[in-house]
Amino acid sequence: MASSWKGYRSITVNDLRFRWLCGFHYPAEMGSVGFAKNGANWPPDTLLVRLESSPHKTLTVCWKACRGPFVTPSLVRKLIEKAIAKKWPSELSELCLDGEAEGISHRC
Numbered sequence: 001m002a003s004s005w006k007g008y009r010s011i012t013v014n015d016l017r018f019r020w021l022c023g024f025h026y027p028a029e030m031g032s033v034g035f036a037k038n039g040a041n042w043p044p045d046t047l048l049v050r051l052e053s054s055p056h057k058t059l060t061v062c063w064k065a066c067r068g069p070f071v072t073p074s075l076v077r078k079l080i081e082k083a084i085a086k087k088w089p090s091e092l093s094e095l096c097l098d099g100e101a102e103g104i105s106h107r108c
Contacts, residue, residue, distance in 0.1 A: 004055070005019055007021055008020060008021045008050070009021070009073070010052070011073055011076055011077060011080070013077055013080045013081060013084070014081075014084065016051065016052075016053075016089075017051075017052040017053070018049050018050065018051055018052060018076075018080060019049070019050050019052050019055075020047065020048065020049045020050075020076050021047075021048050022045070022046065022047045022048070022068075022071045023043075023045065023046045023048075024045040024046075024068050024071070025042065025045060025065050025066045025068075029066050030066045035065075035066065039065055039066065040065075042065035042066070043065065044062040044063060044064060044065055045062065045063040045064070045065060045066065045067065045068030045099075046060060046061070046062050046063075047060070047061040047062075047068070047071060047076070047079065047099075048060055049061075049076065049079070049080060049083075051089045054089065056093060057088070057089035057092075057093050057094070058093070058094050058095075059079070059080065059083045059088055059089075059094075059095050059096075059097070060094070060095070060096045060097070061079055061096075061097045061098075061099045061102070061104075062096070062097075062098060062099060063098075063099040063100060063104075064100070067100070068099060069099070069104050075104070079097065079102070079104070082097070082102060083095050083097065
């Protein structure tokens with residue numbers, strides 16, 4: 001099963017082990033011609049967190065393309081703690097958060 005975690009980083013919060021991965025665009029892309037023409041149609045910046053013992057339990061945090069923050073382990077911990085307060089992963093299998101609505105500022 002180790003190959004299924006390729007690219008994921010691990011973090012432990014409240015004695016639970018999680019794996020996280022982010023799919024973000026680069027800040028320089030905001031000044032590109034491609035972003036100017038098609039940026040509104042780009043997929044969102046996404047942070048995906050899975051409970052290691054139950055990978056089907058997922059937390060997804062999204063920001064508009066090129067608007068996500070620099071992702072650090074402390075930010076991931078903060079978002080996991082917010083999700084735990086919202087009953088994930090104990091009661092909810094999936095939880096989607098809007099990064100901007102959660103007050104996580106963008107990096108640019």
